Amino acid sequence: MLKNRKILVLFLVVLLGSGTLFSFVTKNDKLFAIAKNLDIFASLVRELDSYYVDDIDPEELVTIGINAMLEELDPYTEYIPEENSDDFRMMTTGEYGGVGALIGNRTGTNMILMPYKGFPAQEAGLRIGDELLKVDSIDVRKYETAEISKLLKGPANTNLKVKVKRGEDTLAVELTRKKIVISNVPYYGMIDEQTGYIKLTDFTTNAAADVRKALIDLKSQGAQKLVLDVRDNPGGILKEAVEVVNLFIPKGREVVSTKGKLQSVNAVYKTEKAPVDKDIPLVVLINERSASASEIVAGALQDYDRAVLVGRKTFGKGLVQSTVPLSYNSQVKLTTAKYYIPSGRLIQAIDYSNKDEEGQGRSIPDSLRNEFKTKGGRIVLDGAGIEPDQSVDSRTYAPITFSLVARGLIFDFANKFSRQNEEIPGPRKFKVSDELYEEFVEWLQDKEYDYTTRVEKTIADLEKYAEKEKYFEEIQDEIAQLKKSVGHNKEQDLITFKDEIKDALKDEIITRYYYQEGVVEASLDRDEEIKKSLTVLGDQNQFAMILKPGKKK
Incomplete structure (x- = not known):
């Protein structure tokens, strides 16, 4: 019996030792595979740099390779090179040194999209829609937005000059950068x-x-x-x-x-x-x-x-x-x-x-x-x-409203309005009057904002498939009649969708005077989710039954 027990113990020791050895070998095999492939990668880049017919940028190639590798994992795993570390820190802390303005490209033009209230850009008088011409002595009209953003950022208490175009006027503005801390609660x-x-x-x-x-x-x-x-x-x-x-x-x-x-x-x-x-x-x-x-x-x-x-x-x-x-x-x-x-x-x-x-x-x-x-x-x-x-279902917009926004026409009209009007009532009091809306419609007369409705797109698809499957000749008269029946009329759509276009105009105009927080405040009275919230909060029994079904407060 004792002999059998010794044999069993010896067997278990050997088995456990083998398991440890197997684990060790497996781990080292993985480490060897990593080292081997890194060596291959480094060798490949060296040979490309030596023999490829055109000059290459090894750093750029390696970055592309790293990013392609990480894309195989998930969208949130990303490489942050040294030159992007400031942007990453700003995203996580909400802090950076700069002028406090969101910039972007609208219809091919770099401009101020939103100056943040209380920061240098807004305090110096820069406005939404101001086209960026120069940062200090650098002409930025053909720069990418990200490049301009880097020029505007810098250590707090450093100075810079910005030249902008506002309507027909060109303005030079002096700014002092400061530490920008964007509030999480606008x-x-x-x-x-x-x-x-x-x-x-x-x-x-x-x-x-x-x-x-x-x-x-x-x-x-x-x-x-x-x-x-x-x-x-x-x-x-x-x-x-x-x-x-x-x-x-x-x-x-x-x-x-x-x-x-x-x-x-x-x-x-x-x-x-x-x-x-x-x-x-x-x-x-x-x-x-x-x-x-x-x-x-x-x-x-x-x-x-x-x-x-x-x-x-x-x-x-x-x-x-x-x-x-x-x-x-x-x-x-x-x-x-x-x-x-x-x-x-x-x-x-x-x-x-x-x-x-x-x-x-x-x-x-x-x-x-x-x-x-x-x-x-x-x-x-x-x-x-x-x-x-x-x-609460998401709000959908008519094609005409989408077109007016996407083509920057509502944006441009708001700029025109703000240049002609020093002030407006508060965000929840300001309304786009029928007179102002008619002025907008008149202003649109020489502007391009055509669009395709969903029904027109469906008929176009039907026509395409009918031609592909050889049925077009049999139904072409019906398709022509459908086109005639549903063909959109821009003038009529400006009447039919007047209310939602007025809402879009209102929001854009309000940003010129009350910035980001103004748009939020203005939406309180017409936001469907907020209306639903008030209904739920207004009925204590309903509120209690949602949280504890079957029980009344």
């Missing part, structure tokens, strides 16, 4: 006498502090209900999301957990402070462009039955990125974990480890989505973002 205010509203656009540094300040101020103004708007918010710093949730739920509650391959990235994030208000009735607005940290906030508040979500299903980004330093001050931002909200849900909507024939990640099918429960027992699903408790 607007907050009272929708009505009882309901506060906070627009949260990012989760950069101080996002939670910005929301906290807005919430306390709104409560001092009499807010007894609240709408938190994270529509179009792409996310940002995880810690800020946790602290935003903490404003509404008690200390010690789990908000999100992260799980990855390495133990070091596994963590549970809990609320650490007393909330500002754990009882105020709360609606969170979400849509298809609410992602990452926005989904953590919305999902956690839904899981604790703390808020009613209104809008549309969110983007579905449940992947966590970490930044790892590389040689020569470069970095890589790579996916290191997945995050899970309190119910246990993973909200990631795309599986990048299971790609289709075209190399695209696959959506998680409904049959593989799992059920979870909120604190109060409501059923929620994983695998496709955060779904609202109350859905």
Whole structure:
């Protein structure tokens, strides 16, 4: 018996040793494969530099190779070379040295699209629509927008000159750069006498502090209900999301957990402070462009039955990125974990480890989505973002409105209007009168803004397929009649879609006087999601039954 036991122990030792050896060999095989392929890559670049018929830029080729490699993983893993580190830092912190203006290219012209209130560009008098001609002595008319942006940025307290064209006038403006910190809350205010509203656009540094300040101020103004708007918010710093949730739920509650391959990235994030208000009735607005940290906030508040979500299903980004330093001050931002909200849900909507024939990640099918429960027992699903408790369809615009916006005609008319009018009433009071609308229609007379309606596009497709399948001669008369019947009339469309065109004009004009926050404020009275929120918040029984079905408050 003892002999048999010794043989068994010896066998187990050999077996375990073999396993360790196998693991060691496997790991070293992988390391050898990495070293081998890196050597091949370096050799290839050297030989290309030596023998290729034309001169090459090795740095550019290597960057292209790195980016192509990372594209095989997921859209969030990216290489950040040293020269882009400032831009990356600005995206994550919301801070940079510059003049405080969003610039862009409209119809081939570089211009100011939005000066931020209280920063050098706005204080120096630069306006939306000002065409950029020179930065210091550099003619920038043919520069790319990104190149101009780099010229405008620089250390705080340094000076520069900008030459712009405004209408028929050319202006030279002197500016002093300063540290720019973009607020995560561009607007907050009272929708009505009882309901506060906070627009949260990012989760950069101080996002939670910005929301906290807005919430306390709104409560001092009499807010007894609240709408938190994270529509179009792409996310940002995880810690800020946790602290935003903490404003509404008690200390010690789990908000999100992260799980990855390495133990070091596994963590549970809990609320650490007393909330500002754990009882105020709360609606969170979400849509298809609410992602990452926005989904953590919305999902956690839904899981604790703390808020009613209104809008549309969110983007579905449940992947966590970490930044790892590389040689020569470069970095890589790579996916290191997945995050899970309190119910246990993973909200990631795309599986990048299971790609289709075209190399695209696959959506998680409904049959593989799992059920979870909120604190109060409501059923929620994983695998496709955060779904609202109350859905509101997205607004669609007529082709004529889209054409007028896309061709910059509403933008240009707003510039003309602002040059002729020193001031307008406040954002919620200003209206586009019928007289002003007629002036706009008259101004359009010599402008090109033709478009194709959806019905016209459908008939064109029918005509194309009929010709391809040899049926055209048999139905050409019917197609001709259809074309005649549905052919759009621009003059009539300007009447039919007058209200939505007036809304677009109103928003564009308001930006000239009240900037980004003015447009948000102006939308409060006609925003369908906000209207739905007020309906939900206005009926305490409905609000309670959404969060706890079957129970009345």
